[in-house]
Amino acid sequence: MIKLKYGNTNTFFVNGLLIDTDYAGTLPAFFKAIKSGGIVLSDILFVFATHYHPDHVGLISELTELGVRLLLMEHQMPFVHFSDEIFGRDLRLVYKPIDESGAVVIRCEESREFLRELGIDGEIVPTVSHSGDGAALILDSGECFVGDLEPLEYLGAYKNNHALKKDWELLMSHCPKVIYYGHANEKILK
DSSP: OEEEESSSSEEEEETTEEEOOOOTTOHHHHHHHHHHTTOOGGGOOEEEOSSOSHHHHTTHHHHHHTTOEEEEEGGGGGGTTTTHHHHHTOTTOOOOOOOGGGOEEEOGGGHHHHHHHTTOOEEEEEOOSSOTTOEEEEETTSEEEEETOOOGGGGGGOTTOHHHHHHHHHHHTTOOSEEEESSSOOEEOO
């Protein structure tokens, strides 16, 4: 696993899978980051977004135009263009909406088999408390990539957020060792 930091959003690379990107307009910084991480573009086979907010999908269009394939969970499909209007308001950006026509679309229940083909032992599960399109990647080795899911230690502050509690119960049932967040430092669990 390689952590790439080139903007405000943590991006991760695991065996050909890029997890999240930063905001649109950060492609030059992205290329510097992958070079520093010893990654060449052809190493990146798929890009997967933990959710389709602008600070997690800004480079997907550019990466897919460069040959990276989009891995899309079925429950994320209605959200793919959530950020289009937001990016469209910033006239300084040259943003092209995501073209999901070439995406590999799978259900979370099929993710283990798909990931195995990449040499990744793990699965993708829905985590919809932050956003209806939320998804987390959980590796059997204990790494868990959750995007913007509210941190576990804050769970007590959300007494009536049953969706958040359900998300964390699902994640914790996989016995994660390290939680990797989209905007915070990783959290090692004891």
